Amino acid sequence: MKSLKDILAVVVGLLTGIGAIYYFYQFVTHPDPGGGHTAGWMALGLAAVAFVCGLIYFLGHVNKEEEIHITQ
DSSP states (O other), X not given: XXXXXXHHHHHHHHHHHHHHHHHHHHHHTOXXXXXXXXXXXXXXXXXXXXXXXXXXXXXXXXXXXXXXXXXX
């Protein structure tokens, strides 16, 4: 991890991923069959944020390797 952007994307991504798992668990185990919609939407939103953070991190590392020229 070389930049502040990478560190921030990893930290935010991990925290929102954990939050998404927690709220999904709350949604699935809600005692009222018709209730728990707020927890479901929270889980979906946090999972989307975690996905975007993962994209920011991984797409920031595409083609960052040094090129090896054919004459070397």
